[in-house]
Amino acid sequence: MTTMTNPIPIKPIKSEADYDAALEQIAVLMDAGPGTPEADALDVLATLVENYENQHYPIGLPDPISAIRFRMEQQELSQRDLIPFIGSRSKVSEVLSGKRSLSLQMIRNLHQGLGIPADVLLQEPDATLPENPQNVDWSKFPLPAMAKQKWIESDFSGKAEELMRDLIERAGGYSSVSTMFCRKNSHIRSKTDSYALKAWAFQLLAMARETSLPTSYRPGSLTPELMQQLVRLSWSESGPRLAQEFLARNGIHLIYLPHLPQTHLDGAALRLSDGTPVIGLTLRYDRIDNFWFCLFHELAHQALHLEFEPTDSYLEDLSIADPKNEPKELEADGWASEQLIPNDLWAASRITEHSSIVDIKEFANRLQIHPAIVAGRIRKLTNNYHLFNQLVGHRQVRTLFA
Incomplete structure (x- = not known):
């Protein structure tokens, strides 16, 4: 050796x-x-x-544009050949010149169609393309309407997947909303645009998660006593805004969020993953009576249904005339009516569609509630929404949430 x-x-x-x-x-x-x-x-x-x-x-990883040009040279492709992967001749030109960044959909198309590695296109070592939950068609989300509401940036062209993924992440993930569309608990017209409805729900949950409350919600706190305190706030001209503050102090989100086209939506009752109640109102009908009934209807779902099944959710089109096949909706209607005006007091008052405005105001004064709630009860019971127009407070709610 x-x-x-x-x-x-x-x-x-x-x-x-x-x-x-x-x-x-x-x-x-x-x-x-x-x-x-x-x-x-x-x-x-x-x-x-x-x-x-x-x-x-x-x-470092090669530049994505260089990788695309290399593949074009390999396969003898022209810019026109890239149109199916990028979208249009102008987009192809903008991408190759560096004036337009690649969208996730473009990256997915180039990866699947031309075999360009995903990590090169994403510029992240060992990165993979995100999975598409339930084969979502990102282009079906109503981006123009969402941009008009300022929920997403105005320059949304070609960015549907990125913008929606960001919103979904802020909402708590796709599962936070997907379950509500798997259950028959949405009191919504059959012709409703489901993508618009999901977008609205994602935005509502995102706003709730980004808004801190002064206290946490205590299960079982939606008692008749608490509801009586709440309904008496209606007497004030600022009652809806006071209701939002009152509920926040009890750990409940109340959020005004205008509806999107083709949703026919009045309100919703949901819960965050930590159990915090979320009530969304669209104020589609901007009236004081409508605000208080919608609010108490969603509170009914929170108290009667979501307290025991927090993963459920309720999205409401309260203009559907006859919810006979919706027992939980009937239950919510009954609970809301009882909290707003107890049935025994209503029966004793003998208030009808033939009552005078003076009688209605005197009865509301005794209960310390807004006359619009009394007028709204009459209109709902008679299904005559032309009665007492001067009492229901047209165009007096949205301005409070501006």
Whole structure:
């Protein structure tokens, strides 16, 4: 067995000085013969240098535009051939010139159609394209209407997936809304645009998650006593706004969020993942009586149904005339009516569609509630929404939430 008389010093590379010294040693040993101690030392030094370079001088991913052009050259493709993957001739030109960034849909198309690695297009090492939950067609979300409401940026062209994924993340994830469309608990017209409805629900939950409340919700706190305190706030001209503050102090979100086209939506009752109640009102009908009934109807769902099944949700079109096949809606209607005006007091009052405005105001005054609530009860019971127009407070609610 032979040993080296003058062993070559080899040590770990921990600094630039060590790195430079190792390169000098490699230069000296480059002519070492195979099987010699010098050749073995050369192999060890080369490995140490390679590891150091990988850690400190990593080779970056190729530029996505360069990768696209390389694939075009490989497959002899013209700019016109990229239209199916990018969208239009002008978009292809803008992308290749660097004037337009790649959208997730473009990246997905280029990856699947031309085999360009996803991590190159995403510019993230080892990155993969996000999965598409339940095969969502991102283009079906009503982006123009959402941009008009300022829920998303105005420059939404080609960014449907990115913008919706951002909104969904702020809402708490896709599952926060998807379950409500898997259950038969939405009192909504059959012709409703489901993508618009989902977008509205995502926005509502995002707003709730981004709004802090002064206290946490205590299960079981929606008692008749609390409801009596709430309904008496209606007597004030600022009653709806006071109701929002009152509910916030009890750990409940009340959010005004205008409806989107083709949703026919009045309100919703949902819960965040931590159990916090969320009530959304669209004020589609901007009247005081409508505000208080919609609010108490959604509170009914919170108290009677979501307290026991917090993963359920209720989205309401309260203009549907006859909810006979919706027992929970009938239950919510009854609870709301009882909290707003107790049935025994209503029966004793003998208030009818033939009552005078003076009688209605006197009865409301005794109950310390707004006359619009009394007038609204008559209109609902008679299904005559032309009665007592002067009492129901037209166009007096939205302005409070402006």
